[in-house]
Amino acid sequence: MTEKSKTDACVEFLKKLAEELKVEFKVSCPAKDDRPTVILSVIGTQPELPAIMLNSHMDVVPVFEEFWTHKPFDADIDEEGKIFARGAQDMKCVGMQYLAAIRRLKRHNVTLKRTIHVTFVPDEEIFGPDGMKAFVNHNDFRQLNVGFLLDEGIASPTNVFSVFYGERTCWQILFRIHGQPGHGSLLLEDTAAESMHFLLNKIYDFRRSQEKMLEDNPILELGDVTTINVTRINGGKQRNVLPAFIELTVDIRMALTVNLDDFEAMINRWAKECGKKIEIEFVTKEPFCPPTKIDDSNAYWTAFKSAVDELNLEIKPLVFPAGTDAAYVRAVGIPAIGFSPMNNTPVLLHDHDEFLHADVYLKGIEIYEKILEKVCNF
Structure with missing residues (x-):
């Protein structure tokens, strides 16, 4: 498959998921027609309030298949429950957990005041100007009225979850x-x-x-x-x-x-x-980008923190050591937190045999469900 055909297939896959979830679907191309940003929107009961944006990226880094013990794009699961796939940690898991959490909220008839926009952007792995960097400066982004962003984090090998409030x-x-x-x-x-x-x-x-x-x-x-x-x-x-x-x-x-x-x-x-x-x-x-405040002056952080406290999760606020699309959103003045609900998991992003345990993945859906309820309704 060509790069364009892979992108088209991803867009079609997300469109089908939007239809299943009965949520709004839109494609924005702020830079190039072959670099689409996909937006799935759950409209809140008070859509005039600033919205919550849940970001993921479509692209992954290349693989050296000869060093993998499983096919890197088959999402094989072994007898221990480990799901092997490129993007299992970075960050196909997060994008799907967002949508699974929304499905659970709908099933449980949870009312959300704020609108949720789930975005899938291109070119994150290459610092490309055609992804989030272009999107945040486009009218399609401004119309979303984003007040707070959740983006990717990193797995934690301990029981403590890593939460990122800024980037170098x-x-x-x-x-x-x-x-x-x-x-x-x-x-x-x-x-x-x-x-x-x-x-x-x-x-x-x-x-x-x-x-x-x-x-x-x-x-x-x-x-x-x-x-x-x-x-x-x-x-x-x-x-x-x-x-x-x-x-x-x-x-x-x-x-x-x-x-x-x-x-x-x-x-x-x-x-x-x-x-x-x-x-x-x-x-x-890149210019200096101020970090997101993680104190009582940031109501979104307070809502996020109340959710993890209710779930009895131990978190550690950190500065992200590498780079994510959250930096572009912070640069336009919007608070952003990087969080991937993966603890007791070795850090394998960009590595051979990247995997995520199925139990960790499923627990992450429950965590997002509670977080979304809190940050949408404070």
């Missing part, structure tokens, strides 16, 4: 490091590789400082520090020729406490201290 700022930088070319047998000065070596030392010295912060303070989590990692190195034309330039790409996720201007000044200082010509290109340069 993502910068991805390409350093183009120029140097003296020449024959590979010579000891030339000012080579690109020497400058790269200097820059790598700066990068990994900083990286070690963040590792030490985590080691020295057991209260801190990964989302509380800044990570920097080299993700790509390109350069050279031939084995016996010194390259005229080398390209080095780094992925940076900055903690909420980092001053972005100061951090950029540090990056420029590293390049200047090399003493050689280094061009800096920002492939991704």
Whole structure:
């Protein structure tokens, strides 16, 4: 199947579910016709109130099928009750749990004051501009009158559920490091590789400082520090020729406490201290996005917290270490929480043999049912 045919099949599948649930169905294409956002809406008894948005994404990361013990797109369940599938944790489970919770609410004749919009967006896994980033700036989104968003979280290997109220700022930088070319047998000065070596030392010295912060303070989590990692190195034309330039790409996720201007000044200082010509290109340069308040000033959080308290669930508020579509929604001033009801589950997003236990999945539906009742009716 082509990418478009897969997308079309997903849209048709969601349309059938909307018909079964007897809810409104709409497709929005804020960027491209082949990048649809699907919206299933349950209209509340007071539709003038700000609505609740439940977000999921259609896309998943690729698989290396030879490393899987089950077919990655068959959703096989083994004798232990583990459901193996790409997206079992990230995040087909959440999208289906939303709809299953709505089905239960309807079956139990629960009245909801606020409208619920369940959205399925494209391109989340590639930070694509054609998904949520385009949608939040489109009139179709503004017409939804969204007051609060629930989006994906991460599995927790303990009994405690992870709840994410913010995300680190993502910068991805390409350093183009120029140097003296020449024959590979010579000891030339000012080579690109020497400058790269200097820059790598700066990068990994900083990286070690963040590792030490985590080691020295057991209260801190990964989302509380800044990570920097080299993700790509390109350069050279031939084995016996010194390259005229080398390209080095780094992925940076900055903690909420980092001053972005100061951090950029540090990056420029590293390049200047090399003493050689280094061009800096920002492939991704997201602005700082304030986190969602998780106190009594946020009535949506209070309603969410009352639901998990009634269910006797233990939660841990965290800063999301990577990135989700919730960041784009927070950026337009809407509070957002990342939560996937998966505890006692190993973290396997993007991994081989990604799975979710059936009991955890079914329990998650009950959890969402209680959360939706609370946040829609406060």
